[in-house]
Amino acid sequence: MASRRKLLLKIIILGDSGVGKTALMNQYVNKKFSNQYKATIGADFLTKEVMVDNRIVTLQIWDTAGQERFQSLGVAFYRGADGCILVFDTTSMNSFASLDAWRDEFLIQSSPKNTENFPFVVLGNKIDLENRAVSTKRAQKWCQTKNNIPYFETSAKEAVNVEQAFETIAKSAIALEKEEIYNDFPGDIILDRDNKPNNGAACNC
Amino acid sequence: MSSSAPGGLEGPFKFPNSPEPQSSSSSFVVPYIEEERPESPAKHGLDEKDFEKLVLGSDFVDESNVDEDCNVAQELKKYKYNIFVLSSAGKPVYSRYGNEDKLSTLFGVMQVLVSFIQDSNDVLKSIRCNGCTFTFLSKGPLILVSVAKTQQSDTQLLSQLTYVYNQVISVVTLSRLTKIFEQKCNYDLRRLLSGSERLIDQLLVFMETDYAFLLGAVRVLPLAPTARDDISNIIVSACSKIKNLVFALLIANNQLITLVRMKKYELQPSDLHLLFNLVNSSESFKTAESWTPICLPLFNPSGFLHCHVSYLSEDCQACLMLLTVDHDLFYTLSTAKQKIVETLRRKGSLKDINDALALKPISASELGIYGLRHFMCKSRKHPQFWSSRVDTPYDTPEEVEHLMSLYQNLHQHVHHPTRPLKLCYQQMDSEIMLGHITAEYEFYFTFEPLVTKSDAISAAGRLPSVWLKDDEEKKKFIFTDPTF
Numbered sequence: 001m002a003s004r005r006k007l008l009l010k011i012i013i014l015g016d017s018g019v020g021k022t023a024l025m026n027q028y029v030n031k032k033f034s035n036q037y038k039a040t041i042g043a044d045f046l047t048k049e050v051m052v053d054n055r056i057v058t059l060q061i062w063d064t065a066g067q068e069r070f071q072s073l074g075v076a077f078y079r080g081a082d083g084c085i086l087v088f089d090t091t092s093m094n095s096f097a098s099l100d101a102w103r104d105e106f107l108i109q110s111s112p113k114n115t116e117n118f119p120f121v122v123l124g125n126k127i128d129l130e131n132r133a134v135s136t137k138r139a140q141k142w143c144q145t146k147n148n149i150p151y152f153e154t155s156a157k158e159a160v161n162v163e164q165a166f167e168t169i170a171k172s173a174i175a176l177e178k179e180e181i182y183n184d185f186p187g188d189i190i191l192d193r194d195n196k197p198n199n200g201a202a203c204n205c
Numbered sequence: 206m207s208s209s210a211p212g213g214l215e216g217p218f219k220f221p222n223s224p225e226p227q228s229s230s231s232s233f234v235v236p237y238i239e240e241e242r243p244e245s246p247a248k249h250g251l252d253e254k255d256f257e258k259l260v261l262g263s264d265f266v267d268e269s270n271v272d273e274d275c276n277v278a279q280e281l282k283k284y285k286y287n288i289f290v291l292s293s294a295g296k297p298v299y300s301r302y303g304n305e306d307k308l309s310t311l312f313g314v315m316q317v318l319v320s321f322i323q324d325s326n327d328v329l330k331s332i333r334c335n336g337c338t339f340t341f342l343s344k345g346p347l348i349l350v351s352v353a354k355t356q357q358s359d360t361q362l363l364s365q366l367t368y369v370y371n372q373v374i375s376v377v378t379l380s381r382l383t384k385i386f387e388q389k390c391n392y393d394l395r396r397l398l399s400g401s402e403r404l405i406d407q408l409l410v411f412m413e414t415d416y417a418f419l420l421g422a423v424r425v426l427p428l429a430p431t432a433r434d435d436i437s438n439i440i441v442s443a444c445s446k447i448k449n450l451v452f453a454l455l456i457a458n459n460q461l462i463t464l465v466r467m468k469k470y471e472l473q474p475s476d477l478h479l480l481f482n483l484v485n486s487s488e489s490f491k492t493a494e495s496w497t498p499i500c501l502p503l504f505n506p507s508g509f510l511h512c513h514v515s516y517l518s519e520d521c522q523a524c525l526m527l528l529t530v531d532h533d534l535f536y537t538l539s540t541a542k543q544k545i546v547e548t549l550r551r552k553g554s555l556k557d558i559n560d561a562l563a564l565k566p567i568s569a570s571e572l573g574i575y576g577l578r579h580f581m582c583k584s585r586k587h588p589q590f591w592s593s594r595v596d597t598p599y600d601t602p603e604e605v606e607h608l609m610s611l612y613q614n615l616h617q618h619v620h621h622p623t624r625p626l627k628l629c630y631q632q633m634d635s636e637i638m639l640g641h642i643t644a645e646y647e648f649y650f651t652f653e654p655l656v657t658k659s660d661a662i663s664a665a666g667r668l669p670s671v672w673l674k675d676d677e678e679k680k681k682f683i684f685t686d687p688t689f
């Protein structure tokens with residue numbers, strides 16, 4: 001087996017307060033669920049080692065607080081993220097409506113190189129509950145308009161689709177990482193149409 | 206007990222166009238003005254009728270507006286200590302009980318009261334009527350009001366409001382608060398505070414039940430000085446190279462184990478209380494390493510410190526807080542924390558902490574001093590205190606509350622603003638209270654009611670030598686001052 005370097009991926013979980021971000025993370029990392037709500041204060045940090053595509057990957061997961069007061073303080077941990085999980089509560093229309101703002105805020109604060117292809121995944125959580133307010137169709141449609149973000153309907157309580165969701169974000173983050181490494185490599189020389197020699201000062205950015 | 210409102214309120218105090226009550230349905234009469242007429246408002250040119258009108262305003266009297274749970278009169282009468290926070294525009298920010306939205310009339314009235322007096326370049330400090338004290342604190346864009354049926358002094362009531370104000374600042378910072386209201390004076394601050402009401406709720410309970418606030422000090426986890434020094438040294442050596450780390454503190458079960466600080470910077474007791482309160486009211490810290498902003502108003506009201514919060518380990522429930530001004534320091538602090546825990550474990554410090562946590566504080570009766578029920582001791586040099594276990598006859602929550610009110614009363618006499626006392630003896634209905642200030646300590650005692658004055662005073666004099674003998678003093682208080 002090729003001795004590839006160990007990969008570390010930084011994943012941020014965002015969404016309104018109470019949608020189940022901490023519950024999803026707890027289900028994923030500790031296989032536990034609690035009905036009790038303990039608001040996240042600031043951000044919680046957890047790590048988990050997983051095998052993705054035959055490769056050991058350490059996921060650094062930042063479970064952020066949805067409360068409004070923490071929102072503009074995200075900068076420090078959004079920066080350098082490899083993937084972002086957007087969560088809403090399928091029983092709350094408001095939490096779904098907030099997705100746009102969460103995504104925009106994230107893209108502004110983290111300023112990834114490639115906003116078009118940045119790895120997102122959207123989770124509609126709490127599908128075990130009866131009082132559904134956001135239809136699958138509606139959620140899927142939103143995801144399509146945002147460059148086909150993968151969408152999962154999850155239940156942190158009953159461990160539905162939680163593994164799959166985290167695996168998907170890990171995979172797309174790895175894919176993007178590969179791509180970026182490739183892109184970072186000095187590319188072939190592209191000659192100008194009028195064949196002026198490239199003296200390296202052409203870029204004034 | 207004097208019942209005059211403090212502060213000279215000389216200015217004219219009139220109410221333009223106070224709405225006439227449409228009916229005087231008795232169920233909406235605010236209870237505290239039913240029997241006795243309010244003294245203070247009358248003193249300051251506000252006649253009773255005006256006051257009544259103002260407080261009862263037309264909305265209050267319109268029955269259709271008032272359902273069972275928003276009956277303001279009931280609301281005010283129901284609680285021993287209630288507190289309201291509103292913006293200077295009169296918008297609700299927080300109320301301890303009930304739904305702020307339903308109390309909006311009351312908030313309006315409070316705003317009017319405060320701003321009327323402000324208009325005459327004066328400050329409304331308190332109104333006392335029918336066993337209730339309304340205390341007002343107007344700070345920047347916020348107005349804080351408490352309604353207390355307790356016997357606390359004005360200073361104590363004001364200090365509670367200041368704590369709540371500081372708690373709000375700690376969540377949003379003063380600079381943000383000021384800026385927000387400069388831009389939008391009708392801003393609904395509940396948006397920013399949502400989720401942190403719990404911090405205020407908890408702070409109020411903390412103030413009512415813990416002597417720390419009354420004494421302006423923190424509890425210390427008793428530890429042998431060498432054990433404590435080991436812990437401090439381990440923290441210092443793991444952190445000394447980290448730039449911008451301002452404070453490191455270790456807290457367990459509401460007691461301070463150690464506090465290491467950057468030279469030049471100190472942590473005031475009231476800021477420490479806010480940190481204790483944060484830890485006490487945030488269950489979520491127990492499950493993961495957290496990174497959270499917190500503003501400490503006395504340290505610096507205009508900005509956030511970033512705090513790495515984590516419990517040491519599954520088998521040692523002490524909480525480590527590393528506070529820095531650098532928002533990018535998380536990973537550095539996370540590594541330092543791991544190093545700290547490893548070393549603490551290797552040197553046996555985790556065991557020392559656990560052993561100390563397992564020991565309950567002694568009961569006053571174990572000291573063999575006749576008639577002594579309870580006592581506490583505060584260091585005058587360091588903001589630290591110790592109190593004996595609360596024991597029989599203070600077994601019920603009501604009894605514990607009663608004991609608190611006795612100490613509040615004793616404390617206010619000992620620390621009288623103009624006439625402080627070195628020795629204060631109070632014969633109360635069912636106990637004797639004694640305050641004794643020595644060069645190093647403040648002692649507060651509760652005795653059986655039948656103990657004679659001379660016995661009580663001589664016991665008080667003897668206690669330090671019994672209780673602080675050998676190395677006990679150095680275990681119960683932290684005299685060292687470790688720095689990075």
Ligand SMILES: Nc1nc2c(ncn2[C@@H]2O[C@H](COP(=O)(O)OP(=O)(O)OP(=O)(O)O)[C@@H](O)[C@H]2O)c(=O)[nH]1
Nearest residue numbers: 017018019020021022023035040066126155156157
């Ligand atoms: N029935 C059900 N309840 C859930 C599910 N996920 C979370 N909850 C509950 O929803 C509440 C909030 O969950 P949290 O995970 O703490 O919410 P959060 O998004 O982390 O909230 P903040 O930390 O305030 O941002 C808790 O009481 C959970 O038990 C789910 O899949 N099904």
Ligand SMILES: [Mg+2]
Nearest residue numbers: 021022039040
């Ligand atoms: Mg959470």
